[in-house]
Amino acid sequence: MKSSARIIYKSYMTYFHTFMPVYFYGMPNGKIQVMYARFCDTQTNKSGLEFIFAEHEDFVYDYETDKIYFRKFIEIDRKDFMRMVDQPDQHIKVFSINDTFNSYAEAQHFLNNKQHNKLDYFVMEQMF
Numbered sequence: 001m002k003s004s005a006r007i008i009y010k011s012y013m014t015y016f017h018t019f020m021p022v023y024f025y026g027m028p029n030g031k032i033q034v035m036y037a038r039f040c041d042t043q044t045n046k047s048g049l050e051f052i053f054a055e056h057e058d059f060v061y062d063y064e065t066d067k068i069y070f071r072k073f074i075e076i077d078r079k080d081f082m083r084m085v086d087q088p089d090q091h092i093k094v095f096s097i098n099d100t101f102n103s104y105a106e107a108q109h110f111l112n113n114k115q116h117n118k119l120d121y122f123v124m125e126q127m128f
Helices: 078-085 102-127
Strands: 006-009 022-026 031-039 049-062 067-070 075-078 091-098
Touching: 022 049, 022 075, 022 102, 031 075, 031 102, 049 078, 075 078, 075 102
Parallel strands: none
Antiparallel strands: 006 022, 022 031, 031 049, 049 067, 049 091, 067 075
16 A cells, blocks of 8 residues: 655645645655645636645654654654744745646645655666
8 A cells, every 4th residue: 555645734824925724744755745725827727726835844754653853853743843834934845836736635636646656766766
């Protein structure tokens, strides 16, 4: 069975450029990825939203133990994580912007598939 993105936190009050919720996902590869939507002027879909996918650079996630680490070494609890990610200076790296999705469910499906494709590629690369 393939592992999938695990939601860590859903925030409504952030410094991200959106009025909609921001989702923080723990990934099996140890990364914490951020997904949020914002309104845009697009002709691609009827929702009028574009979804932004980013990797948070300040935190890592241990998928097996469900623990979060700040700067790879300092273990923090969920309340501290929630407080820290709702601060103005976020260090994220955007890896995809997509305006073809109509819902958060479609966007999460994309996030899971992107993760599985990376894992499959890594396994195949190790075999040869």
